[in-house]
Amino acid sequence: MGQILLAGKNFDVDEDGFLQNPEQWDEAVAKDFAPTEGITEMTEEHWKVVRYIRDYYLKFGVAPMIRKLCKETDCNLKRIYELFPSGPAKGACKIAGLPKPTGCV
């Protein structure tokens, strides 16, 4: 367990850098998270994906299925990997402030 300084505040993160308390997330946090996942600038396309993941998580308590994410945001998987080089789970979900995905995924 460690801490990370994002948007001028300290956050508890797990060993892979996922937020321990997802409710602490805000857009400033996401902006500061982005470079740690190989993203130089958060574009509107990034935000569309991040907001969809975030809203789904707040509603259902889990990350959306990747296929659903692609369909709802109109980004195919190739595009998601271009936007988030570390992938939808480790990249996009982390930036959206979700905890690390669990189970056989």
Place this chain on the structure above:
Amino acid sequence: MSKKKIRVEDISKPSEKLTHTEVKDFPPLPPPYDKLENLPKWDPLKCSNEIESSLDDTIAVALPKPKTKQEEQELVRKFLSGLEKLFTKENNWPFLQLLTLTMEHCAKCQTCSDACHIFEASGRNDVYRPAYRSEVVRRIYNKYLKPGGKFFGKWKHGDIDLNWTTIARLCELAYRCNICRRCAQTCPIGVDNALITHELRKVFSQEMGIAAKELHDKGSMLQLKVGSSTGMNPLVVKDNMDFIDEDMTDKTGMTIKTPWDKSGADVLLIHNAGEIMAWPENPGAFAVILEAAGISWTLSSEVPAYDGINYGLWYDDFQLARVVIKHAQAAKKLGVKKIVVGECGHSTKTLMVIADRVLTGDLNIPREAAMPFLEDIVFSGRIKLDPSRNDFPVTLHDPCNMVRLMGIVEPQRRVIRKICPQFREMTPHGVHNYCCGGGSGFAIMSGYNFQTWRKHISGRKKFEQILNAFKGQLSPDIPKYVCAPCSNCKGQIRDFLFGYDAWEKCRILYGGLVELIVNAMSDVKPGFIEWEWH
């Protein structure tokens, strides 16, 4: 080997690291992976002040260091009392015989070492020998648990010092083995070193409350609480399956509607719920096949009967039993004729074989693995198949739990030979297969640098086998398919293919068996398999 030999008793001697793993020691891979720049980066883990990390260059359990001497002593005491329980009939009746045989009869011939993919891929690191771990346990058993052991054990069986260092390292070492039991298969005496891994994890979990968090807190505990280790509750899983149904309807041109909680159905299908989240085309393809074949089937929305996983198999007998019973109760409630377990190796073995020792009376409902179930459908003539739709190189991975450990060898092969004109076997295969390197829960464990350890070491042999199976066709112009009918194996294969960039460099994709079947169905729209990295 020029490296200093690591002796069994060295495990008890405090040092920064008992051993190191270095890329230069790992056996070479076929081109293009003979070049260092094409390999994933290996960053050995540094020592930590808070976490026990003195075994090697990675960590899986990440055990917090005890704060006081008393705490250490208490854990040592608990370990020894737990170990003692393993050797009593009332506490360990299912495993006692094989455990005792393993303790008493190992001839230390090291035949098992050559069978172990982790030992080989590490550059033959002594600490990763299947017998190293067992020999540590054997010496503790002989010295601390046998009458007169403290006087004679050392001389007769070799010395060991049972201290906190030994236990902290053993705890991590119990998570450097895939429990694939290739070592047990090759042992001329019948010693089962993988059982020792299992028994160690059990002592840590059941007696000391220590387990990899992906398996326990975020695995079996989450499954029992909300219904699935993925975190999906019954509402979410239904919503996701609705989405999959729509997607399948679009893709195939058939109308797909997954039945839920249908009383009296012939088949209760239990998927690994990770499939629904990460590989929706797999449960989708099952639905397409079952609908097309006119099977009476259902899923259950009962907690946790929509998630077939049973991580207890890997570390805790009680957790296993809790989940197995709930699976059987859900089937009983629906009054189905049988349970069919989806493409998931560990849950197939758990529910079909191990569950026989847990389920009694009317809970002992008939259960079938997906492979023979699908074989029956494919050869019944109920679905029309056009093998020319699968005219690309295909190889087959044998999930250890289904194949070596259950003997389900031919059903999936008969299906693939029928529908994949360019099928080729890996060497070796069938019951002599190598583990994917994700077995025993590794595929879902990725904290710190453990995922990179999996790519370099535990997954190396399988990656080499895959590259060799497609020898001469590795060009990215030729799309290739590794059929791995097991969620855990698929997760591991995905991770190492991604780590080695094998989709971009060699165009190797992976997936299950049902996807190949639907891809060949002439009544559905062509192109079910999407040649896109996922």
